[in-house]
Amino acid sequence: MSKLAIENVSRIFPGVRGGTPTRALEPTNLAVADNDFVTILGPSGCGKSTLLRLIAGLDQPSTGRILLNGAQVSGPGADRGMVFQSYTLFPWLTVADNVAFGLREKGVAREQRDAVVRDWLGRIGLTGFEHHYPKQLSGGMQQRTAIARALANDPAILLLDEPFGALDNQTRALMQELLLGIWERERKTVLFVTHDIEEAIFLASRVVVMSARPGRIKAEVPIDLPHPRHYTIKTSPEFSALKARLTEEIRAEAVLASQGR
Amino acid sequence: MKPLAPISNAARIMLGILFFVLFFAAWGYVTFGGYVSKTFLADPLTMVQEGWLLLTKHGFLFDIAITIWRVVGGFVLAALIAVPLGILMGAYKPIEAFLEPFVSFARYLPASAFIPLLILWAGIGEMQKLLVIFIGSFFQLVLMVAVAVAGVRRDLVEAALTLGARDRGILARVLIPAAAPDIAEILRLVLGWAWTYVIVAELIGSSSGIGHMIIDSQALLATGQIIFGIIVIGVIGLISDFLFKWANRRLFPWSLA
Numbered sequence: 001m002s003k004l005a006i007e008n009v010s011r012i013f014p015g016v017r018g019g020t021p022t023r024a025l026e027p028t029n030l031a032v033a034d035n036d037f038v039t040i041l042g043p044s045g046c047g048k049s050t051l052l053r054l055i056a057g058l059d060q061p062s063t064g065r066i067l068l069n070g071a072q073v074s075g076p077g078a079d080r081g082m083v084f085q086s087y088t089l090f091p092w093l094t095v096a097d098n099v100a101f102g103l104r105e106k107g108v109a110r111e112q113r114d115a116v117v118r119d120w121l122g123r124i125g126l127t128g129f130e131h132h133y134p135k136q137l138s139g140g141m142q143q144r145t146a147i148a149r150a151l152a153n154d155p156a157i158l159l160l161d162e163p164f165g166a167l168d169n170q171t172r173a174l175m176q177e178l179l180l181g182i183w184e185r186e187r188k189t190v191l192f193v194t195h196d197i198e199e200a201i202f203l204a205s206r207v208v209v210m211s212a213r214p215g216r217i218k219a220e221v222p223i224d225l226p227h228p229r230h231y232t233i234k235t236s237p238e239f240s241a242l243k244a245r246l247t248e249e250i251r252a253e254a255v256l257a258s259q260g261r
Numbered sequence: 262m263k264p265l266a267p268i269s270n271a272a273r274i275m276l277g278i279l280f281f282v283l284f285f286a287a288w289g290y291v292t293f294g295g296y297v298s299k300t301f302l303a304d305p306l307t308m309v310q311e312g313w314l315l316l317t318k319h320g321f322l323f324d325i326a327i328t329i330w331r332v333v334g335g336f337v338l339a340a341l342i343a344v345p346l347g348i349l350m351g352a353y354k355p356i357e358a359f360l361e362p363f364v365s366f367a368r369y370l371p372a373s374a375f376i377p378l379l380i381l382w383a384g385i386g387e388m389q390k391l392l393v394i395f396i397g398s399f400f401q402l403v404l405m406v407a408v409a410v411a412g413v414r415r416d417l418v419e420a421a422l423t424l425g426a427r428d429r430g431i432l433a434r435v436l437i438p439a440a441a442p443d444i445a446e447i448l449r450l451v452l453g454w455a456w457t458y459v460i461v462a463e464l465i466g467s468s469s470g471i472g473h474m475i476i477d478s479q480a481l482l483a484t485g486q487i488i489f490g491i492i493v494i495g496v497i498g499l500i501s502d503f504l505f506k507w508a509n510r511r512l513f514p515w516s517l518a
Binding site: 056057058075076077078080081082084086088090091092093101102104105106133134135146149150153159 | 414416417419420421422423424425426427430434435438439441513514515516
């Protein structure tokens with residue numbers, strides 16, 4: 001049985017002031033297996049973020065249903081951790097308190113919370129920054145903390161919505177390795193939205209390509225590159241072949257999207 | 262001068278003081294130079310002398326204390342009710358829909374116009390003064406706090422939801438801490454307005470306070486005393502402003518860091 005099942009899920013935003021409704025997401029089916037790392041690749045405006053928000057429960061589907069471990073998703077919950085593109089660390093909390101936020105909401109005792117926080121800060125390389133406020137951190141450090149905050153809660157699935165989109169190229173590459181390293185150890189089920197082809201291939205065991213408006217799944221490409229993956233894999237012939245293929249897939253969509261269809 | 266280019270701290274302080282110097286120089290020029298009649302505007306020296314007399318001979322310190330007590334008392338009463346109400350209005354849309362139209366209307370009712378009515382209801386004692394301040398600041402506070410809470414970044418709320426926070430948690434551990442620096446800033450601002458209401462309340466039907474001294478001095482044509490009273494109000498306002506800013510920096514280091 002798949003961990004996450006998306007059955008006929010669509011999202012239509014009502015038209016503003018009698019305008020035509022926007023079909024953000026056509027009826028979509030997708031199954032994500034346990035321990036899978038799936039990236040959703042598509043141009044902006046293809047409904048990939050909408051799909052992720054529906055899974056997170058931050059938005060309601062117009063049709064269809066979403067099942068996580070067989071139970072229907074009806075609203076946001078701690079079983080689906082999310083990392084956003086914008087920096088969403090709570091600015092009034094220190095790094096340690098940010099990471100502990102979900103555990104606190106659950107009512108986990110202080111000592112246990114502290115242990116989990118210490119463990120996660122070590123894994124993301126932010127030991128020593130416990131008492132810093134988010135404003136004192138770089139963008140990359142903030143997103144690392146946001147990943148730790150989501151994972152410290154031990155969710156059934158981790159949702160990431162272009163988490164490295166605002167970072168510079170070098171930082172972005174390091175973050176990808178960090179995230180992949182965590183996944184290779186933890187084997188969490190991960191759904192990762194991006195418009196960066198290299199990022200989608202490097203991280204995933206399967207890439208789902210989405211088409212432009214109306215958003216729908218256009219292709220699914222399995223990525224059989226071996227684990228653990230090293231950044232040098234990005235220059236291998238297999239990687240280049242996948243990149244060429246996905247570039248073709250996405251280019252047609254980007255052209256359509258830019259024509260504002 | 263370049264747009265938005267920063268200046269050094271020393272230059273900032275010097276320029277700030279310079280304006281005060283120019284202000285007093287201009288005032289001294291028109292009064293000592295005889296361009297304005299002493300009956301209408303006392304010169305700076307007379308103002309200081311009369312102010313000193315007020316403080317030492319006429320118990321003006323007591324008037325200052327009673328005025329501060331009225332402002333703080335009325336303002337704290339208003340804030341105690343307005344801040345929680347504003348938070349609820351900002352957080353819960355049905356409560357906002359229920360109260361917002363009335364509060365928006367009541368906000369435009371001038372507090373000073375209530376003074377005759379309040380004298381009928383509460384006499385000319387302390388209660389009437391506190392009520393003037395209360396009416397003057399309550400509705401403003403409610404609305405501004407509601408706007409601050411409603412304006413909390415939506416993605417922070419969503420992040421908390423995906424971390425398992427429920428309604429109470431969102432209110433107590435996201436909306437309130439996120440809006441707290443704004444609320445503190447609103448309190449600072451509205452306290453400044455409360456000062457204008459207290460003086461108006463004291464100008465009408467009062468036997469003590471800075472406003473009472475000012476209206477007494479008018480009868481005596483003691484413009485030096487009036488100006489001294491006004492300056493005292495300004496200085497107290499400056500001090501309270503400074504205290505608020507200092508407290509905000511201490512309470513919310515994260516918003517400035």
